[in-house]
Amino acid sequence: MTATPRRTQAERREGTIAAIVDAAVAALGEVGYARTTTAEIARRAGVSQGGLFRHFESRLDVIFAAADAVRARQFDDFREGLGALTQFDVAATVRLLRRATRAPINAAWYELLVAARTDAELQARLAPLADRYHREIIEMGRALPIAASMPPDELDTLVIGIVYMLDGEALTASVHVDARQEDARVEQVVRILAGEPAFEGESSAPRQA
Amino acid sequence: MTATPRRTQAERREGTIAAIVDAAVAALGEVGYARTTTAEIARRAGVSQGGLFRHFESRLDVIFAAADAVRARQFDDFREGLGALTQFDVAATVRLLRRATRAPINAAWYELLVAARTDAELQARLAPLADRYHREIIEMGRALPIAASMPPDELDTLVIGIVYMLDGEALTASVHVDARQEDARVEQVVRILAGEPAFEGESSAPRQA
DNA sequence: AGACATAGCGAGTGATCACTCGCTATCTTG
DNA sequence: CAAGATAGCGAGTGATCACTCGCTATGTCT
Numbered sequence: 251m252t253a254t255p256r257r258t259q260a261e262r263r264e265g266t267i268a269a270i271v272d273a274a275v276a277a278l279g280e281v282g283y284a285r286t287t288t289a290e291i292a293r294r295a296g297v298s299q300g301g302l303f304r305h306f307e308s309r310l311d312v313i314f315a316a317a318d319a320v321r322a323r324q325f326d327d328f329r330e331g332l333g334a335l336t337q338f339d340v341a342a343t344v345r346l347l348r349r350a351t352r353a354p355i356n357a358a359w360y361e362l363l364v365a366a367r368t369d370a371e372l373q374a375r376l377a378p379l380a381d382r383y384h385r386e387i388i389e390m391g392r393a394l395p396i397a398a399s400m401p402p403d404e405l406d407t408l409v410i411g412i413v414y415m416l417d418g419e420a421l422t423a424s425v426h427v428d429a430r431q432e433d434a435r436v437e438q439v440v441r442i443l444a445g446e447p448a449f450e451g452e453s454s455a456p457r458q459a
Numbered sequence: 460m461t462a463t464p465r466r467t468q469a470e471r472r473e474g475t476i477a478a479i480v481d482a483a484v485a486a487l488g489e490v491g492y493a494r495t496t497t498a499e500i501a502r503r504a505g506v507s508q509g510g511l512f513r514h515f516e517s518r519l520d521v522i523f524a525a526a527d528a529v530r531a532r533q534f535d536d537f538r539e540g541l542g543a544l545t546q547f548d549v550a551a552t553v554r555l556l557r558r559a560t561r562a563p564i565n566a567a568w569y570e571l572l573v574a575a576r577t578d579a580e581l582q583a584r585l586a587p588l589a590d591r592y593h594r595e596i597i598e599m600g601r602a603l604p605i606a607a608s609m610p611p612d613e614l615d616t617l618v619i620g621i622v623y624m625l626d627g628e629a630l631t632a633s634v635h636v637d638a639r640q641e642d643a644r645v646e647q648v649v650r651i652l653a654g655e656p657a658f659e660g661e662s663s664a665p666r667q668a
Numbered sequence: 669a670g671a672c673a674t675a676g677c678g679a680g681t682g683a684t685c686a687c688t689c690g691c692t693a694t695c696t697t698g
Numbered sequence: 699c700a701a702g703a704t705a706g707c708g709a710g711t712g713a714t715c716a717c718t719c720g721c722t723a724t725g726t727c728t
Contacts, residue, residue: 259674259725266675282577284493288716299717301676309716357576360630364573367566367633368491380634404658407643411624414631418623421569421630424576425589434616445656449613468695468704475705497686508687510706518686675724684715694705 267305267315269295274316278358283365286313313362314375320359321383324350328390338395340440344412348436351416352423360421387413396443412439476514476524478504483525487567492574495522522571523584529567530592533559537599547604549649553621557645560625561632569630596622605652621648 257265273294277286288309292302306312331346350356363380366373391409392402400408419432438448466474482503486495497518501511515521540555559565572589575582600618601611609617628641647657 256725262675262725280577282574284574285577287714289714298677300678300719303717304675304677360573363630363634364569365491365493368489368494373633377634380631384631384635384637400658403643404647407640407647408657410637410640411644411647414627415620415624417627417630418625421572421626422589422593422623424582425572425586426593428593428619431616431619434612435620438613438616438620442651442657445658447654447656448617448651449609449654465695471694471705496684498684507707509689509708512687513705513707669728671727673724673726675722677720677722679719679721681718682715685713686711688711689709690707691709692705692707694703696703697701698699 263305266295266297266301270297270302270305270312271315271319274312275319275355275358278313278316278320278361279354283313283361286361288312310371310375313372316358317362317376317379320355320362321379321386323355324353324359325386325390327353327355340396340443341436343394344436344439347413348416348419348432351413351420356420360417384410399445408443415439472514475504475506475510479506479511479514479521480524480528483521484528484564484567487522487525487529487570488563492522492570495570497521519580519584522581525567526571526585526588529564529571530588530595532564533562533568534595534599536562536564549605549652550645552603553645553648556622557625557628557641560622560629565629569626593619608654617652 270291273291274286277290277294281290288299288302291312292299295302302312306315328346328350331349332343335342335346362372362376366376387409388406391397391405397405415435419435442448479500482500483495486499486503490499497508497511500521501508504511511521515524537555537559540558541552544551544555571581571585575585596618597615600606600614606614624644628644651657
């Protein structure tokens with residue numbers, strides 16, 4: 251019945267580990283950190299609980315591997331989206347960023363951020379990953395064509411600020427969405443990045459030397 | 460030994476309920492949603508587990524009461540901070556907002572937001588509170604002196620955008636802080652709210668009619 | 669082929685979860 | 699002051715947690 255495909259030990263190992271990590275990422279996104287139990291992960295991965303602990307010493311080790319997978323995948327996905335644009339467009343780029351922050355996989359990242367706040371061990375493991383994430387976002391921003399039109403550190407601050415803003419929007423999205431404001435927000439960001447005032451003032455009397 | 464202060468039933472009830480709600484808020488902030496158990500809340504409130512269930516039908520009811528307490532207290536604190544300013548100052552106001560998002564009590568709100576994403580019951584209870592929170596933030600923004608210098612809906616979008624940005628910053632703070640960027644971010648926000656470009660462009664050639 | 673190593677299994681284990689229940693302590697009402 | 703109501707207690711209860719352990723299944727090495 252069961253045709254055994256004859257895989258090497260390394261292949262079996264690798265495949266099982268990948269299944270467990272994928273399962274953990276999906277579970278974090280779908281049921282949250284607290285309910286991402288070893289039983290839940292094993293069930294989703296099609297592995298027994300004992301089998302899971304053959305490859306990971308603890309639940310935290312699985313979680314950590316999942317966190318790094320999320321970080322890596324988010325960049326792959328975003329760069330893929332950027333590459334699909336026929337030409338650079340600030341509004342489209344901001345919408346890509348929003349799509350990234352709203353992606354199910356990114357919800358897993360938020361779960362980890364929040365859990366890390368009150369879990370010292372997780373915090374210690376996650377901090378280096380978060381630093382790297384932060385660095386990669388900045389690098390990504392500097393690689394954008396718009397980088398030529400403003401000082402690098404001002405761009406860095408703007409890019410991170412925009413990402414933070416979309417993070418806040420994504421977090422609140424589970425209990426409150428305002429589609430009209432979301433569109434308006436993209437337009438404001440576009441104006442800011444274009445070096446224009448953020449709003450169309452009716453009586454814009456510029457003061458301050 | 461124990462001098463009984465002879466309180467009425469209503470006073471006893473009220474006092475116990477307040478202690479439980481306070482304990483829940485503190486627990487959410489200090490140990491997170493998952494570890495804010497009925498035992499933890501009862502211990503902090505100085506009440507037995509059974510005593511807790513005398514006043515609340517379920518853990519979720521306690522959590523809900525805590526959520527509303529957080530929302531109310533955040534506005535009281537913020538308005539108090541605003542009142543303490545000798546005169547209106549955009550930078551100081553943004554820093555007050557940051558202080559609010561970084562306050563321990565606000566961490567409780569983030570815990571609830573994230574938990575609500577994967578908990579349908581909590582989501583249903585929290586959504587009306589979140590709507591109200593959102594509305595009150597907008598009203599607060601419109602009451603600021605700066606409201607006179609730009610169209611109301613543009614201001615709304617900016618204010619919520621800034622709050623979201625500070626939310627994202629606060630969330631990431633447990634694993635990554637960048638004090639220099641945080642200062643720069645306030646300055647950028649001030650420039651944006653003043654109707655100036657967000658950055659000091661070196662070769663600012665304004666295009667677009 | 670036979671000896672050995674690694675992969676995978678699933679029934680435990682003690683701790684902790686939300687919540688219940690029978691009880692006592694305190695207040696209210698006539 | 700007596701009877702009834704409300705407040706508060708803490709030892710259960712079944713479910714679920716991360717993790718262990720003795721076992722079998724499969725791949726590797728000579």
